Amino acid sequence: MTTPALYDTQNSPFERMLRELPLQPLSVFFSDKASLEMAPVQFSEVLFHGDPLSADIQATFPVLSHQHRGILGSRKGTPVTGKNIAVFFSGGPAAGGHNVIVGLKDILGDHNRLYGVKAGPKGLLAGDLFEITDVSGIRNTGGFDFLGSDRTKITTSEQFEKVRHWVSHYKLDGIVVVGGDDSNTNAAFLAEKLSDLKCTVVGVPKTIDGDLQVWPWVPISFGFDTATRIYAELVGNILKDTPSSRKYWHFIKLMGRSASHIALEVALQTQPTMTLISEEIAARAHSLDIIVTDMAKGVLRRAMLGHAYGVVLVPEGVIEFIPDVAGLMGELNEIMGDSEAQALVVGARHAYVVGHLSADGKQAFLSLPEVIQTKLLMDRDSHGNLQVSQIPSELLFVESIAAKVHVIQTNPRAFFSDLSEKDLAALAKFLFTPLTHFFGYEGRCGAPSRFDAAYTYNLGLAAGSAVVQGLTGHMVGITDMATGGRAVALPLTGLIHAERRHGKTSYVIKKALVTLDSPAFQSFAAHRDAWALGDCFSSPGPRQYTGPLSQLMPLSVALNQGYASSVYHLGV
């Protein structure tokens, strides 16, 4: 049986619709509004409101640090021709990457050549480039599949020599690096090493984690909006499920590595019962037991109100922010990094580890649920470290809270004052029924939200402008997102600081974590007590591509930037 008309290969009706949506370029990219001809903007210097570069940064980037160091606004540029520009993706996919390429292609036009580098930095080392001629098929689509990506770091002189070889081979005038904090750090070093070849390097801020932000110039990295909208729909659906089936506590781990931006944004959009923010946990220096006791009491307070259900958001990296657990993990990494320990079969590691831990470490280790103890004894990466993503932190909380709920139920008056007979009866009959989820990969390659589609297209236009202008070692951004948008380029050396990693100093872009005095966190903190007891759940629904609901930016961006609403306004 054949089934024409119902579906076809690689072109769902949805993808066809996406490609036809308008791209919302900023007006500054039109050389002439009437003709709709595009031309690169010229970035012009503006006073930089940052600290002067330290001596070690100047020593690390001898060429870049002598460049103009302004926050750069934009004004009309003139068309440029004959340039060869390459672009590659680096690291995990994020929605909108394809539109960066569409923007580059549109701004470079037919009189410059755009190369795509296949499979990320690895492809650049291998000289695996092809000329990009037609971008109509990838317009507004999700994924990084047009080029592919990888996580190779270009750091050795041998690697830089390879890149220099291909830059000369392809006569490249510029390279656009689409990546997160590490990839943009890499872009700075690449810019430094290629400066004598007159090949510029420009970075584009990508990461669903949202931990690459430079207020107010780069309010957020691209991909964050789409990922959080996808997760927020699912969390909203599960929140709706709880008062429908009235029996489950859902523990939802959200991707985002160290930073809790994703958890915070999803919480603002959905108003769940509880949300852990790693940065707050670190700041308060509460032990796991204090956190778990608080959460178990929260669970039981709801039980007394007749709500035997709830939803808890857990940021992926939370474990590293709980002081006693972090301390334990540090000790474990040292003990397990030992070759003697590595040689042990997994079954023999428990006794070995308990014998080598400090008194505090031993207590912390043995107080953990068994399933977590086992996970902590697993094989390590090449640095002897355990990947945080391998630790099921959602399970850590489920198991610990289940145990604590039982303790409290056994002796409730030790934990709550003023319990009525009705409260006691409710506590006694409450059954804690937890379920766990992990939302991560499903948020990286969704079709970009209209916000991410417009943002990335303009980032592509800005990156193309910067690279042909001869700017190097800069990262582009779009600011003023509620009022038409403004293209900027930031010197990467201004974002890089010294950090101790594995016992030596590295120069890296500082990760933007959630700050507790930020408007987004403050807003969350002001509302969460109400969310904990009432059923204030909000359902943000699936991303819409037409109508007013399609023109929204992340709530945390709107709050942190001080915009009056979360409606974005980019372009003409």
Place this chain on the structure above:
Amino acid sequence: MTTPALYDTQNSPFERMLRELPLQPLSVFFSDKASLEMAPVQFSEVLFHGDPLSADIQATFPVLSHQHRGILGSRKGTPVTGKNIAVFFSGGPAAGGHNVIVGLKDILGDHNRLYGVKAGPKGLLAGDLFEITDVSGIRNTGGFDFLGSDRTKITTSEQFEKVRHWVSHYKLDGIVVVGGDDSNTNAAFLAEKLSDLKCTVVGVPKTIDGDLQVWPWVPISFGFDTATRIYAELVGNILKDTPSSRKYWHFIKLMGRSASHIALEVALQTQPTMTLISEEIAARAHSLDIIVTDMAKGVLRRAMLGHAYGVVLVPEGVIEFIPDVAGLMGELNEIMGDSEAQALVVGARHAYVVGHLSADGKQAFLSLPEVIQTKLLMDRDSHGNLQVSQIPSELLFVESIAAKVHVIQTNPRAFFSDLSEKDLAALAKFLFTPLTHFFGYEGRCGAPSRFDAAYTYNLGLAAGSAVVQGLTGHMVGITDMATGGRAVALPLTGLIHAERRHGKTSYVIKKALVTLDSPAFQSFAAHRDAWALGDCFSSPGPRQYTGPLSQLMPLSVALNQGYASSVYHLGV
């Protein structure tokens, strides 16, 4: 800090938009098209194209089986007044339940009384009813939270007496049961037991699993479309992720209990690398080893093409359909049902079980990955059975395929003929990196798709019509979904058959499983070889609420009903 305008409690901008969408009632529900006044339809008898009722069904339903037994079409009815009707949800939530209530309220109008029963059948036993006066807040919204739901079965004479008490107390003329196959079975028994009280009982076909279908009259149960669209977006996103990051094999378990309708629909929408269909596995009677070998070879065939990635859809209940695993589980349930086995601590069960299994059972058990063996020894439910949802079938396949991939890599020529040197090199360097997912709860309480919203509103209008007309023991449906829609009511006794459950005969509605000669399965079977090797991934995107993409029905429904396209057309 206060943040007005950005969000408010329980009313996201999305939910406000939803409530204003049109409801798409069929024209038959308008007493007069010009005035937009609604009136119940009159169901009129049409010849029933089924088998005559068997003697045992007639004996089980002495009253119902003497009723008219027609498939019932519809014509205009006259307004009815003064009736008291109650409605309750039964079982797991499904998108659109609220619109059933909106439809009931609209068709009953102001001259009849509609009661909501809180928290499902349990609330009916407790007489926990309230009068529904305003449904504007729940219009087009997801979840069952307006009433709540539960899974209590009303089967004992004591329970029926309680219901009879409340029927008299509230002077109920009719009860509408919104539920799946078991709940509609229950509705038939309730109709039988309440017939002397002149209280009618009408069922509404709900279940995301899609296993309540009566072609062509009830093409699908409500909630299936929304759930599969939610899962299909996520699967589409993950499919897009694979050629972007180029290193993962994702194994995605999809909710759906026994039937594979959900997996089949999601496969048709997304075109993944591999999809297991439980009903096909059972029909072919292949062993786990044959299935796993096939899948491992599929994984390695892609590795030879340079595709070290893919996506596998695994229906929730698949394990029960693999003959040797099902046989093993039957044996295990008998062995573990023994009180001696139940008394053992979990650690001691392995040796006990191995000692009591048949030779075949022992071989099957010991060939399973350790993590699965452990799961199979867990505590049982009150019938001594293991809940199939507790078995991580996605892990069973991941672990088994990983082992088999290793076996094939060690000696590839034993499994593939005509391997080139390039193939051998690709096989040798391939690293199988699996990730697992389970999509379930996030699909039950999403906002209903436009299809489910229109379908359920019309089901509510039809159920309200049937119940005031005095029809009892019927389930309503909407057919002709591509051509305006037609309301029908089916006698439940015609759907009920005898089934052996736990050693005794039960009378239940037969679950509609995927049939291998259905157009939907045939279409899948015709395409899957191409999907297995090429990257034919299709991204259906998130549900849209406006525009042409909002007017789609499930592909499997369109195929099975023989419609020319998957565009639905319901209402005026």
